[in-house]
Amino acid sequence: MSGQSLFPLLEPLLPRVRKPVQYVGGEGNAVVKPWGDAAVHWCLMYPDAYEVGLPNQGVQILYEILNEQPDVLAERTYSVWPDLEALMREHRIPQFTVDGHRPVGDFDLFGVSFSTELGYTNLLSALDLAGIPLRTADRAAPGDGLTWPVVIAGGHAAFNPEPIADFVDAVVLGDGEQAVLLITDITRAWKAAGAPGGRTELLHRLARRKLVYVPEFYDVSYRPDGRIAAVTRNRDDVPERPAKHTLTDLDSWPYPKTPLVPLAETVHERLSVEIFRGCTRGCRFCQAGMITRPVRERSITTVGEMVDAGLAASGFSEVGLLSLSSADHSEIGEIAKGLADRYEGTNTALSLPSTRVDAFNVTLANEFSRNGRRSGLTFAPEGGSERLRRVINKTVSAEDLVRTVSTAYANGWRQVKLYFMCGLPTETDQDVLEIADLAREVIRAGRRASGHRDIRCTVSIGGFVPKSHTPFQWAGQASHEVTDQRLKLLRDTVRADREVGRAVGFRYHDGRPGIIEGLLARGDRRVGRVIERVWRDGGRFDGWSEYFSFARWEAACEAELTGLGVSLDWFTTRERDEREILPWDHLDAGLDRDWLWADWQDALRATELDDCRWTPCYDCGVCPTMGTENQIGPTGRTLIPVIPVGRTDASAASAEPGPAGSSPVPSDLARVSASST
Amino acid sequence: MARVRVRFAKRGRLRFLSHRDIARTFERGLRRARIPVAFSAGFSPHPRVSWVGAAPTGAASEAEYFEVALSAPMEPEQVRAELDAALPPGLDVLHCVAADSPPLPDRIDASRWRLRMPGAAIADLDVAVAELLGRESLTVERATKDGRRRVDVREAVVWAVCRAENDTCAILDVVVRHTTPAVRPDDVLTALSAVAVLSVPVPPEPTRLEQGRLREDGTLADPLVPDRDEAARLVGQLEA
Numbered sequence: 001m002s003g004q005s006l007f008p009l010l011e012p013l014l015p016r017v018r019k020p021v022q023y024v025g026g027e028g029n030a031v032v033k034p035w036g037d038a039a040v041h042w043c044l045m046y047p048d049a050y051e052v053g054l055p056n057q058g059v060q061i062l063y064e065i066l067n068e069q070p071d072v073l074a075e076r077t078y079s080v081w082p083d084l085e086a087l088m089r090e091h092r093i094p095q096f097t098v099d100g101h102r103p104v105g106d107f108d109l110f111g112v113s114f115s116t117e118l119g120y121t122n123l124l125s126a127l128d129l130a131g132i133p134l135r136t137a138d139r140a141a142p143g144d145g146l147t148w149p150v151v152i153a154g155g156h157a158a159f160n161p162e163p164i165a166d167f168v169d170a171v172v173l174g175d176g177e178q179a180v181l182l183i184t185d186i187t188r189a190w191k192a193a194g195a196p197g198g199r200t201e202l203l204h205r206l207a208r209r210k211l212v213y214v215p216e217f218y219d220v221s222y223r224p225d226g227r228i229a230a231v232t233r234n235r236d237d238v239p240e241r242p243a244k245h246t247l248t249d250l251d252s253w254p255y256p257k258t259p260l261v262p263l264a265e266t267v268h269e270r271l272s273v274e275i276f277r278g279c280t281r282g283c284r285f286c287q288a289g290m291i292t293r294p295v296r297e298r299s300i301t302t303v304g305e306m307v308d309a310g311l312a313a314s315g316f317s318e319v320g321l322l323s324l325s326s327a328d329h330s331e332i333g334e335i336a337k338g339l340a341d342r343y344e345g346t347n348t349a350l351s352l353p354s355t356r357v358d359a360f361n362v363t364l365a366n367e368f369s370r371n372g373r374r375s376g377l378t379f380a381p382e383g384g385s386e387r388l389r390r391v392i393n394k395t396v397s398a399e400d401l402v403r404t405v406s407t408a409y410a411n412g413w414r415q416v417k418l419y420f421m422c423g424l425p426t427e428t429d430q431d432v433l434e435i436a437d438l439a440r441e442v443i444r445a446g447r448r449a450s451g452h453r454d455i456r457c458t459v460s461i462g463g464f465v466p467k468s469h470t471p472f473q474w475a476g477q478a479s480h481e482v483t484d485q486r487l488k489l490l491r492d493t494v495r496a497d498r499e500v501g502r503a504v505g506f507r508y509h510d511g512r513p514g515i516i517e518g519l520l521a522r523g524d525r526r527v528g529r530v531i532e533r534v535w536r537d538g539g540r541f542d543g544w545s546e547y548f549s550f551a552r553w554e555a556a557c558e559a560e561l562t563g564l565g566v567s568l569d570w571f572t573t574r575e576r577d578e579r580e581i582l583p584w585d586h587l588d589a590g591l592d593r594d595w596l597w598a599d600w601q602d603a604l605r606a607t608e609l610d611d612c613r614w615t616p617c618y619d620c621g622v623c624p625t626m627g628t629e630n631q632i633g634p635t636g637r638t639l640i641p642v643i644p645v646g647r648t649d650a651s652a653a654s655a656e657p658g659p660a661g662s663s664p665v666p667s668d669l670a671r672v673s674a675s676s677t
Numbered sequence: 678m679a680r681v682r683v684r685f686a687k688r689g690r691l692r693f694l695s696h697r698d699i700a701r702t703f704e705r706g707l708r709r710a711r712i713p714v715a716f717s718a719g720f721s722p723h724p725r726v727s728w729v730g731a732a733p734t735g736a737a738s739e740a741e742y743f744e745v746a747l748s749a750p751m752e753p754e755q756v757r758a759e760l761d762a763a764l765p766p767g768l769d770v771l772h773c774v775a776a777d778s779p780p781l782p783d784r785i786d787a788s789r790w791r792l793r794m795p796g797a798a799i800a801d802l803d804v805a806v807a808e809l810l811g812r813e814s815l816t817v818e819r820a821t822k823d824g825r826r827r828v829d830v831r832e833a834v835v836w837a838v839c840r841a842e843n844d845t846c847a848i849l850d851v852v853v854r855h856t857t858p859a860v861r862p863d864d865v866l867t868a869l870s871a872v873a874v875l876s877v878p879v880p881p882e883p884t885r886l887e888q889g890r891l892r893e894d895g896t897l898a899d900p901l902v903p904d905r906d907e908a909a910r911l912v913g914q915l916e917a
Binding site for chain 1: 716
């Protein structure tokens with residue numbers, strides 16, 4: 001019988017693996033429904049370790065929305081570490097869900113959410129462990145019904161799914177909330193009719209209804225020089241350009257309502273509340289900001305209700321207000337003050353990741369850390385020189401930064417972390433060396449503002465990876481040698497500075513994983529065989545430095561691409577011209593290709609672009625194409641007072657005066673960072 | 678300030694929780710149940726929960742204990758019911774009592790464990806137990822994060838008996854004194870395998886059945902009884 005629990009087989013193996021708790025399920029607010037009662041069975045996966053995957057909001061949202069349907073069952077699975085994988089293979093235990101410990105192969109639909117391309121090898125592990133043929137070509141089966149689940153990719157990385165086109169049956173572009181319900185409806189009706197025509201017919205129905213992109217319904221041809229000649233559909237009734245889904249009115253979709261509360265330790269131990277989706281700041285490197293347009297705010301009222309209900313349902317002691325640039329919410333000041341008032345005395349920490357460099361953010365951070373210790377604030381100027389910041393359209397002047405950090409230090413913050421990227425288009429050694437100048441100015445400003453010398457600044461640097469559907473999609477990626485050499489120069493310069501050298505910390509990891517991320521981010525279908533070879537050679541968990549092997553990827557590229565006239569460099573460091581057909585051009589994120597090109601040209605001229613929330617529309621194309629518009633406040637409302645979890649009738653303040661009663665928020669948690677990647 | 682002592686069980690698949698997992702889950706459960714927990718003072722206030730020696734990851738238990746300080750009074754039975762309802766099944770709150778007597782750790786110096794050993798032959802286990810109990814001392818090594826540690830299992834074992842649950846599963850009951858470092862069920866197993874030929878094809882399932890003060894007859898005194906007696910005495914006084 002389908003859907004039987006594998007737990008009795010798994011349990012004896014668990015004492016032999018690291019952190020067995022990650023495989024047992026049983027989280028707060030998890031749902032296990034009877035298998036037989038459901039008409040449609042969904043398995044949802046985040047293809048990374050449980051500790052990373054469990055907090056993923058996308059999976060949690062879809063899990064809850066699907067399980068709210070009376071005749072739908074949704075369970076979750078995550079990547080198993082190699083120690084358990086070996087035991088599962090030895091004991092013939094297939095990939096299982098953590099909720100009911102059911103075989104993934106028994107489900108109708110297998111949705112996999114990709115936040116990063118480095119999860120692709122883990123997809124192959126899961127498919128193989130589930131007993132699903134790796135390649136879609138091997139999943140064709142005659143007759144009715146499903147032999148294996150239909151594999152559906154989603155998430156930001158799925159906006160260029162071509163490198164995994166051989167392995168996934170369908171792709172959902174954009175917001176998944178409504179899409180999963182519509183896919184469910186079609187699957188339910190198709191199954192009720194006896195699942196006619198098997199897998200191919202179901203895929204055809206989903207594609208015809210414009211719900212998904214089905215790679216096998218599109219053929220790709222190549223020119224002798226290796227570039228794409230054409231991408232053409234091989235069925236007339238599927239869309240020429242499958243388009244992304246856009247959820248409008250986020251107030252009607254306040255998910256997750258009952259967030260999962262993990263038993264194991266995970267990377268984010270907090271209640272996450274998304275305060276808006278989309279971003280129109282127009283940072284040219286930022287794929288998330290391009291593909292999630294337009295801006296759709298949740299109202300202050302809904303945010304307040306979600307925080308209240310989420311804390312009550314979870315028992316979390318920290319709230320993170322998420323978005324791509326949280327301080328840009330039209331009522332963020334009211335939200336911050338309202339929440340800080342409401343949760344004063346309850347030992348609930350508030351944090352605001354992803355904000356920008358400006359003094360207002362220090363005010364917000366102060367609000368979030370009332371009475372608490374002020375340890376660290378993060379700002380992300382991203383580019384070292386003002387010219388480079390105009391190239392990437394992240395307009396922050398050195399004066400802005402110094403003014404902001406001065407305010408922060410004067411308000412008692414002790415450490416500032418600055419986040420930059422290296423390897424940006426047009427970047428020179430000089431641009432990167434200006435990071436040292438900025439760090440020096442920051443330390444000096446901090447010493448002036450605070451009146452003492454014990455001031456720290458950490459410079460954290462990531463390698464830039466060009467992504468699809470951005471103005472930088474045509475750019476040549478900097479080689480890891482160039483990036484590593486520039487950063488060595490920078491580090492030597494900082495260290496040689498006798499005045500501030502010791503006050504500046506330096507964080508950087510080597511540039512090679514970024515090259516592979518670049519290969520996967522802008523690759524086409526030919527890259528699929530590289531992924532498969534890497535996986536067959538043992539590649540797993542490529543996002544983890546202890547598992548990632550650059551040599552393995554290089555060797556696989558050499559073996560699989562050379563005969564095709566392309567290479568790792570061809571996919572990464574090569575600049576594309578305007579006419580080249582890009583592997584994802586047939587996928588519609590709403591962005592007008594001419595606008596993207598014009599913005600790329602503006603970038604090369606270091607010309608900035610304003611945010612369309614406050615200045616006239618600059619015709620990126622999204623709103624007219626998708627029939628959407630920015631949905632922003634202010635609503636003019638304030639948070640209604642509630643008695644929150646953690647404050648009891650005899651509140652801590654009256655029962656226990658003194659430091660404990662005055663409720664310090666552990667404010668090292670009150671981060672303000674400007675990263676939007 | 679009122680303090681409540683709690684006995685809870687860790688059962689089924691939740692036996693794979695580590696002590697840190699349990700502590701986090703209880704802290705959230707206390708918040709979810711709206712128990713008025715007192716917090717420590719200082720820059721990063723923590724809920725005032727004190728734990729008494731935790732069963733190892735992978736071991737089930739019917740007798741785990743902690744003590745929590747309250748910022749406002751609450752009936753122990755109400756704490757028990759509401760906290761239990763706020764925790765996942767498998768972390769089950771068994772008893773709560775108001776703390777009125779000397780510290781809990783002073784009343785716990787031994788544990789009684791039961792090991793289910795599927796696939797182990799009872800005859801072999803019998804021999805191994807007799808052999809171990811016949812020794813003066815038996816030291817085993819255990820790999821820990823900080824290298825290898827040696828513990829004397831024989832010194833810690835007070836008594837041990839075994840029986841057959843059925844044809845395919847042996848049961849070992851053992852009382853172990855709390856030593857530093859602690860002797861854990863897998864140490865007992867290592868010791869038994871060291872003194873006799875004992876095949877354990879499947880990892881055994883250990884369950885801590887009791888913790889308490891070791892009496893002369895080898896039984897354990899329930900550490901919450903003095904608090905319960907004290908509560909009963911106070912109620913008696915009030916009624917009288």
